[in-house]
Amino acid sequence: MSRRALITGGAGFIGSRLAARFARSGWDVDVLDPLSEQVHGVDPVRTSASLRGLEDSARLTIGSVSDPDALEAALGDAEVVVHLAAETGTGQSMYEIGRYADVNVGGTATLLDRLVRGGHSVRRVVVASSRAVYGEGAYADADGRIVYPAGRDDARLRAGEFDPAGADGRPLRPAPTPEDAPLAPTSVYGITKLTQESLVRAVSPAVGIEPVTLRYQNVYGPGQSLRNPYTGILSIFTGLIARGEPINVFEDGLPSRDFVYVDDVVEATFLAATEPAAAGGVFNVGTGVGTSVLDVVRALFTAAGAEVPAIVSGDYRLGDIRHNIADTTRLRETLGFVPATDFATGLAAFAAWADGRDVGADGYRQSLEELESRNLLRRG
Template sequence: MPDHVLITGGAGFIGTRLARRFVDAGHTVTVLDSLLPQVHGDDPRTTSPLLRSLDGIATVIEGTVTSTDDLRAAIDGAQIVVHLAAETGTGQSMYEIDRYVEANVGGTAKLLDILTNESHSVKRLVIASSRSIYGEGAYRTVDGRTVYPAHRVDADMAARDFDVHERGEGPITMIPTDEQAKLHPSSVYGITKQMQESLVMTVAPTIGVESVALRYQNVYGPGQSLKNPYTGILSIFSTLIRQGKAINIFEDGLESRDFVYIDDVVESTFLASTLPSAGGHTINVGSGVATTVNEVVAALFAAFGSEVPTTITGNYRLGDIRHNVADLARLREVLEYEPQTDFRTGVGRFVEWVLSEPIEESGYERSLKEMAERSLLK
């Protein structure tokens, strides 16, 4: 049976594509979004292609999850809620702490308060969690044990030792992190995502609402903001390449992430929202492949067919992790889904889209200055 779906933060990169996926499957969609200028520009109705893509697709409510009245209006009639709304960006979270906590934790608390204390028709709540809650994730010792190392320290990185160490152990090797891993986020953003997930997965079952937590890895693809300097190195580097500006690579360029293509994220989220078997599960959503920053730059140069100067600076940001890659066994088992787009193919599609967009100032240099002034960028 068709459902009425509410997507909070639904005018963003993931939400707009997800809205179309639900509508294509016969569902009705309402979007609640604050239309932040950092993402949508100063006049979203004319400057945001993401918002315009919802025309004829979804009912859009301009509002915020920090307002009980806005949430109450958006929830009305919904059977499924996909809670995407959040402030994002590891670096910015370290100095805009109140804003991140208010939006991410406070907004989730308000949503759950309504579902707990007021009449509604919601039967499933999907929370967009994050790989950031793992901190450094899982590593294997030389004798085969799994450990979860502490965060890297400033003194080591200042000496250009960027590797992860575990006290009392020899060399350790990064392995895919599964959902049973220790949770120890290294940034304010990661802390707020852990709290969002914990709130939803604790409260929802007590009020008869099925809950699903999706731990997204690094999502990329067409539609990703080219204006927001606080998230998405593919967007940041692409803008620099088009401007002919040099790329400064932090650390030694060997730090890695699990980059997952937008279509795989959308399909995983749709399945998590609709499959009866998904209820109650926490699931990694990624590609299962670690890609270094150096490999990202090489892939972008190949896709653009042009290069700009690059410098491996040795700079580093406090709060950043070294590596993370997702174990996808539960994604395959519960959602019966296998990611479809490899990184090279995804980057090609992303760059093709980027080349169709105007070249805009991203504010990247300003964001670095803000972090340096607060001694978060070394």
Template sequence: MKNILITGGAGFIGSNLALKLISKGYQVTVLDNLSPQIHGEYPDKSSGLYNQIKDKVNFIEGSVTSKSDWMLAIKNQDVIVHCAAETGTGQSMYEIEKYVNVNINGTAIMLDILANQPHQVKKVVVASSRSIYGEGKYKHADFGFIYPKHRTSGDMDTKHFDVKYCGCDNLELVATDEESKIHPSSVYGITKQNQEQMIMTVCPTLGIAPVAFRYQNVYGPGQSLKNPYTGILSIFSTQIKNGKGINIFEDGKETRDFVYIDDVVDATILGIEEDAADGEIFNVGTGVPTDIISVANGLISNYGIDTTVTITGKYRIGDIRHNYADLSKIRSKLGFEPKYSFDKGLKNFTEWVATQEIEDDNYAKSIEEMKSRGLYK
């Protein structure tokens, strides 16, 4: 299986995956619409992600919402790695039609072609997301493992940010495994759940092996510093480099599992190459939760720039409190082990950011968009 199509292959994960596959001797085709939100208005000049692959892959500028673009891209491919998606929890709560059209309808078009047109595709790997777990998994002293409902505005307005279950908030956070309850708290999460389920359901009926990777919060050198809707490390970095203070949501104690780009690429290649991955769903992360205050302080320390950090108590509708990955399954079935601790990965990331031009800080605009719709409080 030497011919691989990567949708969204000019994006952060897709472009890094493309380069690693090329180094291993694969022939890579990329289908990408070069979204200005990620690549800027003139990708040839402003997008490092695009420029690092454009002369090394068969590049098709097009959209996953176009059947003709899909038909062109799928021709002669052995494997499809489906990364193309609109991303951003907050933005998804008001750009609903766009997120559904790209993430769900785009995937449906691909599957419709595979079901009804001649092709040679043998495997489809989908970039799923930890967002489908919603508020994640906890342990209750009386009820055992439980899955709390989404937090309410009523609680968060009074600065009570922890999840509750049956009135109890003294819950023990545990790692989320692949058998955990699926209950996304954002439109983005719903669309990723739908993508994953369609692929895992349809592909086996066509004799195509499906593989799904539920990525945690991916970061690293090359991450878009232009996009104010995703990537807290990029958002904070742009604010620091612009001499602005960092405003942290809630109480700063919310946690995420930050996984380095090289580890994500390595895990994805295991999914492409290993038969043991066929028909399976895997978490990809580090298995370590890191709170947002630690992220901010780590960035400030690495940049050596004195920056004000404000714990605002503000919150976004659709955000979760905590989530981190249980890696037992991907370790046992694929032998995956993350190589990068957060400290090591953060050092690499900040060293790269220091070499980049300072981008305009558009984060305030994105917050105003949410605030005007009652999604930021």
């Protein structure tokens, strides 16, 4: 008899590939997704590559995880729920606060309300969280001690002092952030992801369900939305290059992120959903390697075979972090998983997939105007 999994938000970039991964291992898969216009476009059947990817691997229920009836229709006899459904985007979350709270926190609460009532087969819930829960995360001070600085002060950012400093004023160096680091999100998005985690970890064991938390770093790869201007600098910059428009490089171009390829994220998530050793665990999903924004721009120019002006503007967004790199020791030691795709290889695959695709209109400029009108984007 086949095992069954439900993936909330499963028609998206990660979820559609995860559905295929489950299906290859003989699972039956249900997907619950509202097919939001911001992610899938106005005509998802025509424009959404991730939606088309579900055709051979999953049964789709169109609806929100916040809708109890849609959730009931999709849940069926699932043994595992992978909870990907969420609004994403650090910047947008700072002025769409109600929507982010309603979907991310309210949707998780609706899911847990259903599970608490019983009459289902769920034994494990995997919640997709984010590196945003750490805020700035781990740094090493001038003496090599690991410290966890608070969010960056606006006065220092206005002065062009973008790197966090220690209590003695000396510069700090980014260090891999472990799962037991202090949790201090600096954005509404990060707060909602931390709340999702906390709800799942508090409620699930009380009703005999195993919680697993995954803290994704910056996920990228083929299938990533090229139309959503609120998340993913790789897709945003790719769209600007395709349209021949300049790239506004924030701060001094040296913020760094841990970019992790989508197939590695999918495999780590599948293991988190199926391996007994994952039960109750919290795992970073990343590579442990930081790449600066300027290095991303240069790599995209090489991969695309085209360049546009890249202007290091000194602009900055409130709520952004400077660096974050995952400590992936626990993922390796507990689940035996090490990401297989380095950034150069993954970026080449992403660029080849994106070449010639319709990147849509320039919604990125509008997204910056929205931030600036609310005083959340400051000009350098």
